[in-house]
Amino acid sequence: MRVQRKRSYLTFSQMQKIGGFLFTLPFVMGFILFFAYPFIQAVILSFNELVLTSETFELQWRGLYNYGYALQVHPEFSRVFTEVLVKLATELPLILGFSFFAATILNQNFRGRALVRMLFFLPVILGSGVVMKLEMNDYSQIMLDAIRQSSSVFQGDALQAMFESARLPDGMVEYIVNAIESLPAVIRASGVQILIFLAGLQSIPREVYEAANVEGATPWEQFWLITFPMLTPLILTNTVYTIVDSFTAMNNELVLLIRETMLRGAGYGVSMAMAMLYFAAISIILIIVFVLLSRRVFYQV
Numbered sequence: 001m002r003v004q005r006k007r008s009y010l011t012f013s014q015m016q017k018i019g020g021f022l023f024t025l026p027f028v029m030g031f032i033l034f035f036a037y038p039f040i041q042a043v044i045l046s047f048n049e050l051v052l053t054s055e056t057f058e059l060q061w062r063g064l065y066n067y068g069y070a071l072q073v074h075p076e077f078s079r080v081f082t083e084v085l086v087k088l089a090t091e092l093p094l095i096l097g098f099s100f101f102a103a104t105i106l107n108q109n110f111r112g113r114a115l116v117r118m119l120f121f122l123p124v125i126l127g128s129g130v131v132m133k134l135e136m137n138d139y140s141q142i143m144l145d146a147i148r149q150s151s152s153v154f155q156g157d158a159l160q161a162m163f164e165s166a167r168l169p170d171g172m173v174e175y176i177v178n179a180i181e182s183l184p185a186v187i188r189a190s191g192v193q194i195l196i197f198l199a200g201l202q203s204i205p206r207e208v209y210e211a212a213n214v215e216g217a218t219p220w221e222q223f224w225l226i227t228f229p230m231l232t233p234l235i236l237t238n239t240v241y242t243i244v245d246s247f248t249a250m251n252n253e254l255v256l257l258i259r260e261t262m263l264r265g266a267g268y269g270v271s272m273a274m275a276m277l278y279f280a281a282i283s284i285i286l287i288i289v290f291v292l293l294s295r296r297v298f299y300q301v
Helices: 012-046 065-073 077-106 113-126 130-136 141-150 156-164 170-181 183-188 191-203 206-214 219-247 253-264 268-294
Strands: 048-052 057-061
Touching: 012 048, 012 268, 048 268, 065 077, 065 268, 077 113, 077 183, 077 191, 077 219, 077 253, 077 268, 113 191, 191 219, 206 219, 219 268, 253 268
Parallel strands: none
Antiparallel strands: 048 057
């Protein structure tokens, strides 16, 4: 007498879990192989001093000396650290606001929309690799100086005088002037964020807007009651991406300072201590931002 065995099938929930695990497996393996091990080495170096010998290198234990040197002795680390944080706090709202505005414009139906999208994403390509190296080495600075000298309308003094004549508060005038002067950098840093916002706008069902029109909602009400709440997850995503991208950019002054300290300054130990302090600051900022914004994120069920 044969005994029929029951076939075991995976439930939909189990299949989702397995799919999620397989999807994240490459990232986990890459994290372990290419981040975890170098990170542990950097932590060890931050508490030691690397001394090169004729054949290899040796580590001399220094404890917290490297951290104290970076914070109290090094003449530029604290200043550059503060300037980088202030620059991020200034440019972050500008990048997110411009990205959202540009994505809203690009989401409209008009001729040449694909070309305009390419032009908005082009600064991301030009801001990497060889072009960024040319900019960092001041090869393109001659052209930029010529453009600035030929147009005095957009210089800081002229802009400040124009806004001061409108009797705006001094703090607002300074922020507006700095925002206008940093507009090229904001546009260059907004390419990926524009694409993310654009994908979010296109994923909102048209039926929701049609129902809102039937109910008599104005475009302004539709924006604040439909568009903005459904894009809050992407606002959180773009905020985190912008912070990480700004802190790890090739032309970041603090990254360049850490590299210069490692190669021509106080050595590997102090530079790794600077890097660990920088990493801790980035982690704390990301945690604070995630906790504050995640409370206001709306997830469509």
